[in-house]
Amino acid sequence: MEEMAAWNAAQYLKFSEERTRPCRDLAARVALEQPRRIVDLGCGPGNSTAVVAARWPQARIAGLDSSPEMLAAARREHPEIRWEPGGIAAWADGGEPFDLVFSNAALQWLDDHAALFPKLFARVAPGGALAIQMPADYSAPQHRILREMAARPVHDWHCHAPEFYYDALAPAAARIDLWTTTYYHPMPDVEAIVEWYKGTGMRPYLEALEGPEERRRFIAEYCERLRPHFPAQPDGAVLFPFARLFVVAYRE
Numbered sequence: 001m002e003e004m005a006a007w008n009a010a011q012y013l014k015f016s017e018e019r020t021r022p023c024r025d026l027a028a029r030v031a032l033e034q035p036r037r038i039v040d041l042g043c044g045p046g047n048s049t050a051v052v053a054a055r056w057p058q059a060r061i062a063g064l065d066s067s068p069e070m071l072a073a074a075r076r077e078h079p080e081i082r083w084e085p086g087g088i089a090a091w092a093d094g095g096e097p098f099d100l101v102f103s104n105a106a107l108q109w110l111d112d113h114a115a116l117f118p119k120l121f122a123r124v125a126p127g128g129a130l131a132i133q134m135p136a137d138y139s140a141p142q143h144r145i146l147r148e149m150a151a152r153p154v155h156d157w158h159c160h161a162p163e164f165y166y167d168a169l170a171p172a173a174a175r176i177d178l179w180t181t182t183y184y185h186p187m188p189d190v191e192a193i194v195e196w197y198k199g200t201g202m203r204p205y206l207e208a209l210e211g212p213e214e215r216r217r218f219i220a221e222y223c224e225r226l227r228p229h230f231p232a233q234p235d236g237a238v239l240f241p242f243a244r245l246f247v248v249a250y251r252e
Helices: 009-029 047-055 068-077 088-092 113-122 141-149 162-169 190-198 203-207 212-229
Strands: 037-041 060-065 082-085 098-104 124-135 175-187 238-250
Touching: 009 047, 009 098, 009 124, 009 175, 009 238, 037 047, 037 088, 047 060, 047 098, 060 068, 068 082, 088 113, 098 113, 113 124, 113 162, 141 190, 141 212, 162 175, 162 238, 175 190, 190 212, 190 238, 203 212
Parallel strands: 037 060, 037 098, 060 082, 098 124
Antiparallel strands: 124 238, 175 238
8 A cells, every 4th residue: 555755734734724624524423422542544734633632632642644744743733742653554554452543634545445444443442433534526627637637647546435435344343424525615716726736636746747847837737727617606716616525433
């Protein structure tokens, strides 16, 4: 399983409120009263881990991420939380159990979810839960156009239908809660949508290009090809729909 590197925390946090809202919705839905040990997988700059810490202030919480820059940003903002370097795939291979295994918008960067999700659930302690949120708009114009523009295959992200995750977790789970939500983010223009994706989904495509000038041309073309799909509202704003998948699986 491959994971992405060289994240830019500042770029990612340009839309921190919009990126954190699904995390808040996921944490609010988890039906655990007092989990003692929690891990946030793919914690990034710590915005998701801070939500978890506010929801369960009595818990011992660790944030795990493979990006040194993201972890440095997390430590600066939240020195009271324990931050650990490491990849999610290696973490899933085994270790001590946690009452809550939490991950917000990270697992889409790993493949083979049929094997990964049962491994993650195996790290959940009795009476605990696995709580996951991932982007679920793989077929949306902004992703389809990126794939069409790519000169060669890149490391893309993975997300399946809700039924897939039910089947992967049902043999071991006592109860599974699945839902999808589409968030409509008002943006000032299409350029703002491009800025959003420069911090996440566009990264592997930009990294595959040769230099700054080629990247500038790619971004300019991408912006123009997006424009017809995101017409301006009467007040000039552009509505940016973003679908997300949520999974919460509980262990007896």
